[in-house]
Amino acid sequence: MQGVxxxxxxxxxxxxxxxxxxLGGSKTKVFSYVRDRLQSRTTGWSAKLLSKGGKEVMIKSVATAVPTFVMSCYRLPKTITSKLTSAVANFWWSSNGHFGGMHWIAWEKLCCSKQMGGLGLRNVDDFNTALLAKQLWRLIEAPDSLFARVFKSSYYRNSNHLEPIRSYSSSYGWRSIISARSLVNKGLIKRVGSGDTISIWTDPWVFQLNSQDQL
Structure with missing residues (x-):
C-alpha cells in the first residue's frame, strides 16, 4: 500500500x-502537554490585577476551554486531570500574582452550582465524561454517519453499543467513549415502536415519577 x-x-x-x-505507552506522558499548555496559560495571567469576578470569567472562558477538544476524544488519566484542577485552583486562590495562596474551601464545593452555594466551575473529570457521552450519543443519533459506521464495523457489528462489549484489541478512543456509557444510560429512555427490540421488564421505557407525582 505504501508503494501504491x-x-x-x-x-x-x-x-x-x-x-x-x-497513543502508545503511558497515557500520562502522552497527554502531559495538556497540563503544560494550561499551566502556561494560568502562569501568564497576573492574578493581582484581577478581581474574583475577573478570575471566574478567565477560568470559565479560557482555562476550561484549553483541554476541551482532547477531552471530547479521549479519557484523560486521573493524574492529568488532578494537575489541571490544581493549576486552576492555584490561580483562583493566589493573591499576589504567584501561586501559593491559602485554599479556604474545597474545590469540589466551588464546582457546585450557584444555587447550591458554589460558583458553577467545571469539574474536569465530570466534564471529560460529559464530552465523551456526547460522542456516544452521536453514535445513537447518527448511525449512518461515517463516524458511527467505522466504530460499528470494528466493535459492535452484531450487537448494541450500549451493551457491554468484550474486545481485546480496542483502540483507546473507543475505550474512552464507552467509559461514558453509564452516564448515557442514566438519562436514556426507549421509545416503544413495534416492540421487537424492547424488553418491558428491563429497558427504561416509562418515565420515572417522583413520589409527589405518584397517585
Whole structure:
C-alpha cells in the first residue's frame, strides 16, 4: 500500500489538530502537554490585577476551554486531570500574582452550582465524561454517519453499543467513549415502536415519577 499510494514519509509521531497521532505507552506522558499548555496559560495571567469576578470569567472562558477538544476524544488519566484542577485552583486562590495562596474551601464545593452555594466551575473529570457521552450519543443519533459506521464495523457489528462489549484489541478512543456509557444510560429512555427490540421488564421505557407525582 505504501508503494501504491506513493507514501515516502512515515507518520504517527506528530500531532493532528492538537492531538498526538500515536497513543502508545503511558497515557500520562502522552497527554502531559495538556497540563503544560494550561499551566502556561494560568502562569501568564497576573492574578493581582484581577478581581474574583475577573478570575471566574478567565477560568470559565479560557482555562476550561484549553483541554476541551482532547477531552471530547479521549479519557484523560486521573493524574492529568488532578494537575489541571490544581493549576486552576492555584490561580483562583493566589493573591499576589504567584501561586501559593491559602485554599479556604474545597474545590469540589466551588464546582457546585450557584444555587447550591458554589460558583458553577467545571469539574474536569465530570466534564471529560460529559464530552465523551456526547460522542456516544452521536453514535445513537447518527448511525449512518461515517463516524458511527467505522466504530460499528470494528466493535459492535452484531450487537448494541450500549451493551457491554468484550474486545481485546480496542483502540483507546473507543475505550474512552464507552467509559461514558453509564452516564448515557442514566438519562436514556426507549421509545416503544413495534416492540421487537424492547424488553418491558428491563429497558427504561416509562418515565420515572417522583413520589409527589405518584397517585
Amino acid at each position: 499510494l506513493g507514501i515516502t514519509n512515515l507518520g504517527g509521531m506528530g500531532s493532528y489538530l492538537g492531538i498526538p497521532e500515536s
